[in-house]
Amino acid sequence: MVIQSLRQRGFTLIKVMLLSSVASVVVFAAFKDTLVQERLSGNYQKDLNARLLAEKGVIERGQALKAALINNPNLTLEQAVQQVGSKLGTGELDGTSYNAQLSVNGDEVAIASLGQRYDDQAQARMVSYFKYTPPERSSVFQNAVTGCKGVNLAGSGLVDSYDSTQGSYEDTKTNNGDVNTVIGDADVVLNGHSPIMGDVKASGVLYLKGSSPVVGTVQSNTGIDISAGSGVRVDGDVLTQGFVKHNGGQITGVLRANGDVTMKWGAEILNQNRSELDIMYGGTGAFQSSHMQDGLHYSADRFNVNPEVEAVRVYDPSSPDYDPSNPDKECDPLALPLNMPSVIDSNNNYADFTVGAQTDYVFTPSEGRYIRGGSGTWSSSPADIYLFQHLTQNHGQGNAGSEYVYGMKNMKLTSDGTITIEGGDVIWLVDGDFKMTGHTSITIKAGSSLAIFVTGKVDFGASGIVITEREGMTDSGFPSLSIFSSYSGQNGITLRGASSVYAVIYAPVTSIAMRGSGQFYGTIRGATIDATGGSGVHFDEALKNFNLGNGGVVTPAKLEFLGWRFESGEDYQAPDEDDE
Structure with a gap:
């Protein structure tokens, strides 16, 4: 029995050893499997880190490219890419980087980003594709009259529009002669008999006095005051965030006011388009017994509802250094006074230039010379004018990338002197006053243009005339005559006399006075506009295509995502091009 017991104990020991061996094999197999799984997980984590780093590089460079295009709308796609450049960056984890x-x-622009974890242990290359849409531009000259701080049309001149690219004024005249102000609390006063064939928008109060009719919508942020009268006063709608005082005459559209409304005897709202309500107002109403719609008086609750009229824009956000606290600058989307020193050097050695009695002078883009009354020639000089970066001056010189200009201290045309502009686009830089007196004339030949940059006053005398043989834009994109004034005093530009003139006038920090009976074709932008007599303004809608500097950027450039693919040592399946 003892021997049998010992044998059983020995066999039990053998079984335990066998079971321990089997368990050891199982444990070692499990350990090996765990080690493999750990390494696989680690490699996967590294690959995932590399992918995320590659994506980070694409996102970071994409955001930088978008910011560059928004901050400087004048950059081409190639220039923006060059400015942004490549980027080497790191991730939050140790050993992570991207390029x-x-x-x-x-x-199209491609952004290729290589993400890495522990250098070459894990790499992933992501390539993303974007489609570039350039910024949409429009000219800052969208209206017949823009008086940033106020407009006073007190004469009998007609304000309307036409399109010089389609024909003459008589053949193409339309009702787009809009008038507006852009600075807070800037009033528009329509006095006498100045018919407006277009919309009128005032950031301040809009006064319709005398018998001035408006064929279009009138809109104001502060209020609208229609004086006593009869007949049609507004052939359109009346919209305001403030009050309305309707003292007489007819409104053919509807009236919408966020504030109070007062209507006197003889005041009517015709609602010719049959809108649901003639009138809506958010404040109090004072009406006569005849003021009703379908038997319901205008004082009823149905009409006393705030229409939430939108505001007239009182600033110009297209200004390159927009600041709503600076009204002068917000009247100046081209930032002209700020940049005038780059156009006309204050330390120049310009001399006065005068064309007087029995003197005829001719300017071409390259040379000025006497035809009568003098001798000698004058060669233009190369310059870089920031406003013309989107235009190419027709000057016939070797350096196509520069403008060629004539600099002078003061420019005076007196007695019976004449100047002729021919041969392309002529540019004058006047570091002083520009003045025409006597029976003088400037003739701009067909296909040519004259651009004047001036720091002093501009005065077109009563008998001086400017003849443009072909109105509108030249083939190179310049208006027949354009005047850019940085003068900041009063009466910086004065137009007198009975002769008509075609011009673009941009004088954002000075007042413009129209004192004669001559007709003005083109567009005017000034701090204030004061027109008396019979001066009419006929807006050339072709000038909406006159693009200058940064002004007039409507929508910024866009980058539209098209698709992506990964490239790496792993077996990633790239998407088909059709799927992108």
């Missing part, structure tokens, strides 16, 4: 680079192919 993002950009390339351009037509209107």
Whole structure:
């Protein structure tokens, strides 16, 4: 029995050893499997880190490219890519990095970013594609009259529009002669008999006095005051965030006011388009017994509802250094006074230039010379004018990328002197006053243009005339005559006399006075506009295509995501091009 017991104990020991061996094999197998799984997980984590780093590089460079295009709308796609450049960056984890680079192919840009974890242990290259849409531009000259701080049309001149690219004024005249102000609390006063064939928008109060009719919508942020009268006063709608005082005459559209409304005897709202309500107002109403719609008096609750009229824009956000606290600058989307020193050097050695009695002078883009009354020639000089970066001056010189200009201290045309502009686009830089007196004339030949930059006053005398043989824009995109004034005093530009003139006038920080009976074709933008007599303004809608500097950017450039793909040592399946 003892021997049998010992044998059983020995066999039990053998079984335990066998079971321990099997368990050890199982444990070691499990350990090995766990080690493999850990390494696989680690490699996957590294690959995932590399992918995320590659994506980070694409996102970072994409955001930088978008910011560059928004901050400087004048950059081309190639210039923006060059400015942004490549980027070497790191991640939050140790041993992570990315290298993002950009390339351009037509209107598409590719951002290729290589993400890495522990250098070459894990790498992933992501390539994303974007389509570039350039900024949409429009001219700052969208209206017949823009008086930033106020407009006073006190004469009998007609304000309307036409399109010089489609024909003459008589053949193409339309009702788009809009008048507006852009600075807070800037009033528009329509006095006498100055018919407006277009919309009128005032950031301040809009006064319709005398018998001035408006064929279009009138809109104000502060209020609208229609004087006593008869007949049609507004052939359109009346819209305001403030009050309305309707003292007489007819409104053919509807009346909408966020504030109070007062209507006197003889005041009517015709609502010719049959809108649901003639009138809506958010304040109090004072009406006569005849003021009703379908038997319901205008004082009823149905009409006493705030229409939430939108505001007239009282600033110009297209200004390159927009600041609503600075009204002068907000009247000046081209930032002219700020940049005039780059156009006309204050330390110049310009001399006065005068064309007087029995003197005829001719300017071409390259040379000025006497035809009568003098001798000698004058060669233009190269310059870089920031406003013309989107235009190419027709000057016939070797350096196509520069403008060629004539600099003078004061420019005076007196007695019976004449000046002729021919041969292309002529540019004058006047560091002083520009004045025409006597029976003088400037003739701008067909296909040519004259651009004047002036720091002093501009005075077109009563007998001086400007003849443009072909109104509108030249083939190179310049208006026949354009005047850019940085003068900041009163009466910086004065137009007198009975002769008509075609011009673009941009004088954002000075007042413009129209004192004669001559007709003005083109567009006017000034701090204030004061027109008396019979001066009419006929807006050339072709000038909406006159693009200058940064002004007039309507929508910024856009980058539209097209698709992506990954490239790495792993077996990633790239998407088909059709799927992108």
